[in-house]
Amino acid sequence: MKIENKDFWEKDQIISTQDIQKNAADFELFMFQEAQQRYKDNGKMKEIKIFGCGTGREIGAVANFYNPDRIVASDISENMINKCRANIVEWGIDSITETQVSNAVLYKGTKNTFDLVTLLNSMLTYVPKRSDRLTIFKTSLEILKPNASLIGTVHNQVGTPLKTFYFRIRSLFSLILGETVGNRNTGFKGFKVQGYYYSKKGLQRDLEAVGFKNIEIYSLEEYYLKNNQTYNRKKGYNNLIFIATKP
Numbered sequence: 001m002k003i004e005n006k007d008f009w010e011k012d013q014i015i016s017t018q019d020i021q022k023n024a025a026d027f028e029l030f031m032f033q034e035a036q037q038r039y040k041d042n043g044k045m046k047e048i049k050i051f052g053c054g055t056g057r058e059i060g061a062v063a064n065f066y067n068p069d070r071i072v073a074s075d076i077s078e079n080m081i082n083k084c085r086a087n088i089v090e091w092g093i094d095s096i097t098e099t100q101v102s103n104a105v106l107y108k109g110t111k112n113t114f115d116l117v118t119l120l121n122s123m124l125t126y127v128p129k130r131s132d133r134l135t136i137f138k139t140s141l142e143i144l145k146p147n148a149s150l151i152g153t154v155h156n157q158v159g160t161p162l163k164t165f166y167f168r169i170r171s172l173f174s175l176i177l178g179e180t181v182g183n184r185n186t187g188f189k190g191f192k193v194q195g196y197y198y199s200k201k202g203l204q205r206d207l208e209a210v211g212f213k214n215i216e217i218y219s220l221e222e223y224y225l226k227n228n229q230t231y232n233r234k235k236g237y238n239n240l241i242f243i244a245t246k247p
Contacts, residue, residue, distance in 0.1 A: 002192040009077035013189045018054045024061035027241050031151040032065045034243050045115035052123030056084035063093050074100040104139040112145045119152030128194040130179045137210045144246040151243045155197045159238035212244035
């Protein structure tokens with residue numbers, strides 16, 4: 001069944017798949033550390049913004065690593081936020097965490113507020129229009145303090161053989177498809193929604209377009225190779241991880 005993005009995330013069946021407290025993966029810890037290193041001359045990261053927080057499963061990992069004074073976590077799904085609010089109380093991080101049902105547009109005009117912005121759990125995969133993704137990137141840039149960073153993960157056009165082949169075929173028609181080359185139906189639990197899978201070049205282009213600097217992007221295959229570890233992209237998602245800094 002094909003449904004709209006917001007309706008997808010309001011479903012109990014979908015929420016149940018996300019309702020865990022998640023430890024940071026090694027590649028997430030790498031992004032955490034890199035963002036902290038870039039910001040070290042500015043002191044402690046006191047205020048952190050999490051877009052697409054869902055049930056809150058990454059909030060604890062962010063809180064444990066940075067020990068911030070304030071986390072603002074938002075999601076477009078009211079049901080996700082309701083579950084998130086219950087979870088942060090259970091996990092004992094409600095005193096530092098504010099939750100909001102909102103999208104990036106509502107933060108326009110908020111400037112130089114946060115020491116870090118996160119787009120974790122490949123939340124941008126479920127933002128199929130480039131104009132909306134650029135709005136999220138632009139807003140992230142605006143709300144960050146100078147020298148602070150945006151970190152995140154996105155689904156990659158290169159990974160399992162079938163997925164890689166699908167996007168290579170679509171790229172042959174890029175003059176016709178334009179920015180929609182990366183679009184593909186995604187979803188789970190019997191529901192389908194329109195999604196977007198980034199190429200490394202396309203992600204670099206979009207981050208640069210809104211004004212980010214010092215951009216690093218790695219596929220999981222590249223990240224693990226960098227650390228002398230093996231990663232079988234024929235079986236894995238091979239997501240792209242990125243960090244980009246506000247000048």
